[in-house]
Amino acid sequence: MKTVLATRSLLIPDDVEVEVKARKIKVKGPLGELERDFKHIAMDLRIVESDAVEKGEENRKYIKVDLWFATRKQLACVRTVCSHIDNLFTGVKRGFLYKMRFVYSHFPINVTLTGNVVEIRNFLGEKRVRKVALLPGVKYERTANVKDQIELSGIDIAMVSLTAAKIQQATNVRNKDLRLH
Numbered sequence: 546m547k548t549v550l551a552t553r554s555l556l557i558p559d560d561v562e563v564e565v566k567a568r569k570i571k572v573k574g575p576l577g578e579l580e581r582d583f584k585h586i587a588m589d590l591r592i593v594e595s596d597a598v599e600k601g602e603e604n605r606k607y608i609k610v611d612l613w614f615a616t617r618k619q620l621a622c623v624r625t626v627c628s629h630i631d632n633l634f635t636g637v638k639r640g641f642l643y644k645m646r647f648v649y650s651h652f653p654i655n656v657t658l659t660g661n662v663v664e665i666r667n668f669l670g671e672k673r674v675r676k677v678a679l680l681p682g683v684k685y686e687r688t689a690n691v692k693d694q695i696e697l698s699g700i701d702i703a704m705v706s707l708t709a710a711k712i713q714q715a716t717n718v719r720n721k722d723l724r725l726h
Contacts, residue, residue: 547614554607557592558634562609565590570608570630574637577700577710581633586622588612636700643709647693653717656695658685663695668716675715680704 557563562573568583568590583590588610595605610628612623635641647654650668656663663685666673668701679685682704688694697712 547616548620549614550616551612551620552609553623553627554593554609555627555630557606557608558638561634561637563592563606565592565608567678570633572630572633574634574638575640576640579633579636579701581629583626583629586626586627588622590626591608632702634704640698640700641702641705643697643705644688645697645709645712646691654693656687658687663712665712665716669718669721677708677711677715680708684706 550660558574560575564571567585568588569580569581570583570590589612591609593601593607594607595607609624610623612619615623647656651695652667654668655666657666658664658679661679663679665677668675682701683697684697686696686698688696697705697709
């Protein structure tokens, strides 16, 4: 069964500029500019004034997401797109920070930044050096006051979280008993 119209609206923050054209959204804020493409989802994205969404508040702008004649799986995309746009707003206003700790039992892990590559040495006492490239827009920082911790920060949540995931996946323990290692 199809739903005739699924609609959702997002309030655009005051210190953020938004441009929507052909399901491509550009967001500018105090920390920078982000761009996201939603052309793979057949939905309407547009900027509307407050009277089209809510009565009372004046001079407020909203992003309105409409999806016509959608199945259940397509309806889930409306909330997902709104969450992605909300993450763009958060990114250009506050940014994102991921903290990662080195956990080891015997062999101390050594993590360094060489150029744009994070190098992980002495993992489980191995001689092999694991290398993970930092994605564009991600800053690496070794925490000064906390031992064995790094911080990955940036304005694009996809790039920051993907870099953290790649670092974690590079240090998966294989062919050993996980209860011991």
